Amino acid sequence: MIFNREKNVKFVFLLPAVIFILTLVIFPLVYSLRLSFCLARFGKNPIFIGLENYIDLLKDYKFWDTLKITLIFVLLTVSTEFFLGLALALLFNREIRGRRYFRALLTLPMFATPVAIGYLGMTIFYEEAGPINNILALIGGPQKVPWLSNPTLAFVSISLLDIWQWTPFCFVILLAGLQSLPEQVHEAASLDGVSGIQSLRYIILPLLEPVIVIVLLLRIVEAFKVFDIPFSLTGGGPGRATEFYSLFTYRTGLKYFNFGYASSLAYILLAIVILIITLFLKRVREVFE
Amino acid sequence: MNITSRGKSKMGNVFVLLGVLIAVIWAFSPFYWAIISSFKLPKDTFTISYIPFFQFEPTLQNWINEINFRGREIWNGIKNSIIVSISASLLALFLGTMAGYALARFNFQKMKNKDIAVFFLSQRILPPVVMVIPFFLIMKSLKLLDTRLALILINTIFSLPFAVLIMRSIFKELPAELEEAALVDGCSRYSAFLRVLLPLAVPGLVATALICLAFTWNEFLFALVLTYKKAVTMPIVIAGTAHTRGVDFWYVATRSLFAIIPPTVIAIALQKFIVRGLTFGAVKG
Numbered sequence: 215m216i217f218n219r220e221k222n223v224k225f226v227f228l229l230p231a232v233i234f235i236l237t238l239v240i241f242p243l244v245y246s247l248r249l250s251f252c253l254a255r256f257g258k259n260p261i262f263i264g265l266e267n268y269i270d271l272l273k274d275y276k277f278w279d280t281l282k283i284t285l286i287f288v289l290l291t292v293s294t295e296f297f298l299g300l301a302l303a304l305l306f307n308r309e310i311r312g313r314r315y316f317r318a319l320l321t322l323p324m325f326a327t328p329v330a331i332g333y334l335g336m337t338i339f340y341e342e343a344g345p346i347n348n349i350l351a352l353i354g355g356p357q358k359v360p361w362l363s364n365p366t367l368a369f370v371s372i373s374l375l376d377i378w379q380w381t382p383f384c385f386v387i388l389l390a391g392l393q394s395l396p397e398q399v400h401e402a403a404s405l406d407g408v409s410g411i412q413s414l415r416y417i418i419l420p421l422l423e424p425v426i427v428i429v430l431l432l433r434i435v436e437a438f439k440v441f442d443i444p445f446s447l448t449g450g451g452p453g454r455a456t457e458f459y460s461l462f463t464y465r466t467g468l469k470y471f472n473f474g475y476a477s478s479l480a481y482i483l484l485a486i487v488i489l490i491i492t493l494f495l496k497r498v499r500e501v502f503e
Numbered sequence: 504m505n506i507t508s509r510g511k512s513k514m515g516n517v518f519v520l521l522g523v524l525i526a527v528i529w530a531f532s533p534f535y536w537a538i539i540s541s542f543k544l545p546k547d548t549f550t551i552s553y554i555p556f557f558q559f560e561p562t563l564q565n566w567i568n569e570i571n572f573r574g575r576e577i578w579n580g581i582k583n584s585i586i587v588s589i590s591a592s593l594l595a596l597f598l599g600t601m602a603g604y605a606l607a608r609f610n611f612q613k614m615k616n617k618d619i620a621v622f623f624l625s626q627r628i629l630p631p632v633v634m635v636i637p638f639f640l641i642m643k644s645l646k647l648l649d650t651r652l653a654l655i656l657i658n659t660i661f662s663l664p665f666a667v668l669i670m671r672s673i674f675k676e677l678p679a680e681l682e683e684a685a686l687v688d689g690c691s692r693y694s695a696f697l698r699v700l701l702p703l704a705v706p707g708l709v710a711t712a713l714i715c716l717a718f719t720w721n722e723f724l725f726a727l728v729l730t731y732k733k734a735v736t737m738p739i740v741i742a743g744t745a746h747t748r749g750v751d752f753w754y755v756a757t758r759s760l761f762a763i764i765p766p767t768v769i770a771i772a773l774q775k776f777i778v779r780g781l782t783f784g785a786v787k788g
Contacts, residue, residue: 223609223692223693224605224608224609224611225605226601227601227602227604227605227609227696228601228602228605228606228611228619230598230601230602231598231599231601231602231623231663231667232602234598234659234660234663235622235623235626235660235663238656238657238659238660239626239629239634239660241641242634242637242638242641243633243634243637245637245640245641246633246634246636246637249636249637249640302522302526305519305522305523305526306523308519310519310520310523314774316523316526316527317774318770318771318774319527319530319531320526320527320530321770321774321777322530322531322534322767322770322771323530323533324770324781325717325721325766325767325769325770326533326534326763326766326767327720327721327723327737327738327741327759327762327763327766328721328723329721329723329738329741329742329762330738330741330758330759330760330762330763331533331759331763333741333742333755333758333759334533334536334537334755334756334759336755337536337540337752337755337756338533338536340752343548345536345553378529378530378533382530383781386777386778386781387778387781387782387786390778390786390787391786394786394787425786428782428785428786429782432781432782435627435628438630439630439631439632441631441632441723441724442723442724442738445723445727445742446742459632460630460631460632460724463632464632464635464724464728467635467636467639468635468636468639468728473636473640476636477636477637480630480632480633480635480636481633483630483632483633484629484630484633487628487629487630491625491628495621498621498624499617499618499621500617501785502616502617502620502621502624502668502785503617
């Protein structure tokens with residue numbers, strides 16, 4: 215090599231991954247950005263129509279519906295997962311015999327194939343003789359709750375599965391964060407005269423902030439992607455009650471083959487996610503310092 | 504470290520234990536439901552029975568049926584899933600280990616290291632549905648639809664952020680003096696990396712590969728769009744039939760378990776590493 219070898223070594227290590235991403239991610243992204251300005255349907259050449267897709271989209275009540283339920287879903291599931299996860303982490307942050315095994319059991323839901331969980335959910339929430347309605351009847355609760363045929367309850371069912379699957383994520387990471395705090399913090403927190411809530415609010419949570427940022431960021435981003443469970447559990451129904459953003463975009467593009475319109479939908483989602491990331495960006499950069 | 508609950512009442516401990524117990528039952532009950540349903544005969548399905556041997560006679564019949572009558576379909580799905588997830592994980596690991604090393608050991612000037620790290624993270628933040636349409640059209644024009652190669656490529660993209668950032672955090676923890684000593688002894692950068700540093704990173708490499716493996720195994724959206732027959736993976740095999748037979752509990756349960764078991768076994772193997780893995784090395788567990 216003619217150049218300074220030492221200087222080039224770092225690029226030899228870094229570039230393969232960067233080139234891989236540039237060709238396989240950036241190129242498709244540019245391609246679909248172009249599509250979003252086109253009338254592009256299956257088997258026809260795309261025609262440039264400028265911003266028309268985006269204008270149509272703003273007038274499309276389906277777009278606003280799906281955006282609304284997706285935002286509610288993200289807020290509802292992420293906040294529930296976070297607070298449940300935090301409560302569990304605080305609960306586990308002490309000597310418990312066999313804690314390692316309990317923690318291991320609690321991490322399993324995250325890894326269970328989501329689409330399989332969705333189908334399993336069809337049996338779990340089954341109206342006639344599913345286990346949930348069985349148990350509700352057994353303890354004298356409401357009879358034959360229409361989990362999957364009532365729009366609100368279908369939304370709740372999907373949220374419950376998501377909460378089941380991802381509360382463990384918040385839990386293990388927050389627990390790791392708690393356990394990495396120095397001993398003195400917990401000692402200070404357990405001083406006489408400081409209530410549990412106060413020490414949590416003024417001592418523990420502020421110290422835990424970097425970890426909380428990571429947990430929330432990753433969960434919010436993942437929650438926006440939700441696809442597998444609504445696809446398999448309700449298919450977006452009843453009606454369009456659980457047609458979350460990714461599912462709506464997928465159907466527009468790959469079921470009705472309206473590629474241009476679907477691309478503009480996708481880009482709006484990307485813009486929303488980028489907007490959220492930007493709020494976190496400074497903190498995230500610090501974490502990867 | 505732990506809070507020792509000294510001075511607190513026994514009642515407090517009972518509540519803690521109760522809380523732990525409820526959490527564990529809540530987390531495990533869907534698995535339990537799937538497992539018992541897969542051992543139930545159709546006639547036992549709609550009865551209220553949760554305890555095998557006492558309330559119903561467990562049977563292997565569902566598993567036998569599944570393997571005998573639909574074995575070919577399942578085997579095809581498992582085979583594709585294994586090939587796709589192993590190839591994608593290894594490819595991501597290969598590219599990611601190198602890039603992670605570069606980020607851990609060198610300083611980049613034009614774009615700072617942390618910005619490059621965030622660039623890699625952004626591949627994971629990108630909603631997959633944004634990629635699905637262009638990727639479908641590109642693979643279609645390359646005549647790569649319904650091939651494992653298309654799935655391997657796309658899954659490598661989504662695994663790469665894990666590989667780069669986790670390996671970066673692992674290399675950062677290994678002392679730089681190790682390679683420097685090797686360099687002084689006349690090794691090149693490459694052989695110092697390969698012979699000195701990489702062997703020390705093996706546990707991390709294995710764990711990173713496992714985490715990529717589990718998430719690739721579970722990937723559904725791209726498999727749904729890019730495959731239809733030959734290259735279908737296990738999640739697609741389940742999706743293909745379950746909708747028409749949603750109320751056949753025994754059938755859905757047996758099938759779902761075929762998909763769920765491998766990644767959950769991986770999760771057990773990953774325990775020590777799970778926090779670092781899930782947070783891209785940002786939080787140590």
